[in-house]
Amino acid sequence: MLDDFLVRAALAGIGVALAAAPLGCFVVWRRMAYFGDATAHAAVLGVAVSLVLSTSILAGVLVVSLVMAGTVSSLSDRGHAMDTLLGVMAHSALALGLVAVSFVHGVRIDLMAYLFGDILAVGKADLAVIWAGAALVLGLMGRRWSGLLTATLNTDLAHASGVAPEREQMILVLSLAVVVAVALKVVGVLLITALLIIPAAAARPFSRTPEAMVLIAAALGTAATTGGLQAAYWLDTPTGPTIVSVAAGLFALSSLAGRIKASTRSAAADGDR
Template identity: 80%
Template structure:
């Protein structure tokens, strides 16, 4: 079967994560929530540790802890702490407790590197099923809540006037991010998940005139970075997760250069203003 090829499984897993991360990455960029994605990813290490201690599914442990983090952030925001302070405390506390808990479990130090930086080449068929289950869930949730999330992102007062609760939409977005973190940990690891969320969306922003186009281009950019990163890692014998993110960064820099060149050309071709005489 075609899924017996580990490179095919890796490509399918990476493309799935790119597709699910694309619309969420757009909201992360629009809402300036980059630190939240990083905080949720760091908290995933605590989920890994608890899964190892309790001998349960890694996916389930990461998903539960990521959702707890998302819920805590939603509940505690606006309660006297600045958002960056709150995220910093929760993220680094969860990461520290997770690393301490892992140290008490024997024989997991090598595996811990895979959770930190990803091990996409080790994705199995069961992992692939879980990843694509999460992809379908996230895309379905985004399709269902897209208009409400956009309204809550653009103008909270207008959202309230339309009967939309921005805090509820924030919670929906946070929970969707938790699912993406859980499915992406095998692909790029907790230290690079935020990069895969932000960089493709930032690269797509240059060429997008509508939110929907930006989400689509972000998905294409993420998929290209994944497939190209897999090939580059195979040829260069480099770590796969960091190579994927490095290629995404190159695509982002290229898009920025193209956008800058296009703006300079448009200014150069604009007709001169009329004189006052």
Template identity: 70%
Template sequence: MSLLDDFLIRAALAGIGVALAAAPMGCFVVWRRMAYFGDATAHAAILGVALALALDIPVFGGAVAVALVMALTVSTLSGRGYSMDTLLGVLAHSALAFGLVAVSFLTDVRIDLMAYLFGDILAVGHADLAVIWSGALLVLVLLAWRWQALLTATLNPDLAYAGGLDPRREQLILTLALALVVAVAIKVVGVLLIAAMLLIPAAVARPFVRTPEQMAIGASVSAVISVLGGLALSLEYDTPAGPSIVCVAAALFVLSSLFRGIGQRA
């Protein structure tokens, strides 16, 4: 009997894969103040799921394609006189609504909508595990390859221009990475909780670090602890696994905030 035949081992490995991909991406989301951007991209993924099922193509491919289209649309329209928060609000909720309506037309396909909205990490199979880790490794390779350029473009666009970098190109690379993270995270935490896994671990790590690299590592550690703690909570109290993971992440954020408050008063 293979170790991967244990559903809990598969769930833990899937969660760790998502955590390692989402955490460093979440740092860029925090640094660039892109919280709503991540939310809009995640909400769009449910439309990708519906289209993938309707066209009989892999769900991962449909989710990546629609998330990428959403992210590119936001990037394109943001510089054309639209208020960013208004634009993201319109696109995020519209995409989610169109996705839910599209799912209702799939009468010949059995679909557990709650699993896509809130995740179903305990039902992850061998094929899902392969997709999650392939996507996660691709995100990590992409970030490692462009780390310094992405960091420079994020912290100081003028310096990036002076160094021969194009901040808009780096934005597109981040957009691609974000779409991949959203696609691999759907099975684990669902589209409604992906933004939490992007933001909370990065926010947890922030008070404890001095460099961007330390923050990415700290966020990854926090995300992995959240996954394992959430699975343990779900197993012990029979709670939904995806929301339980986010609850543990939120508890870590509270502890992190208390530590920051004590440190500032000391």
């Protein structure tokens, strides 16, 4: 079954979608979209460092993403405006990575694959790495779910409950770096954040509990990856952007359904009066 490149691509997309679902929910709840963007953009610099040092690209992306996330976290604690800092760091990392890649000679580099993904080229080894990374992220999220949720709701409540918000923040940083590293092959640097945020945002109108939002986000992310693959095959379009476009369509439908639901409830409340 794994000899079929479409099957490998679908399994890779599903693995990334499952890992991104709980992490994306925390990114939405904590309003960390720019944080995810900065970490994802640092992946290009990680690719360049890996090529220069002739090491594993996965390891290079993971290390540089962790360094970027840790740097942003430490600088934000010193009074820097978070949105400005993240904008500077994200675009600086992307630019430095692209410049560094241009100095790498003797190695064939497909920048488009790193920027927008190349899910159809996922091999069996890539698939194993993606699912191992997804299992790690899901394991971390499941083990630390209560602490992460408490720290997200209120830091004072977290301290009172014996939860260290800084530790939970580092767990999120580690999970984000892992997702960026394994998703690089699927949707690329420029689209990773979209796959994190859009399914979680689309799940929000239909969720009454945090757990429900994670499950719905996972289902929507899976639908976006498999639907995007199918649409790209039919339309002969770039796969990564097509996956994100399908996710955006699901978000639009979710927003519309949410508004209709709210209007119906409002009309019913007026009728009861």
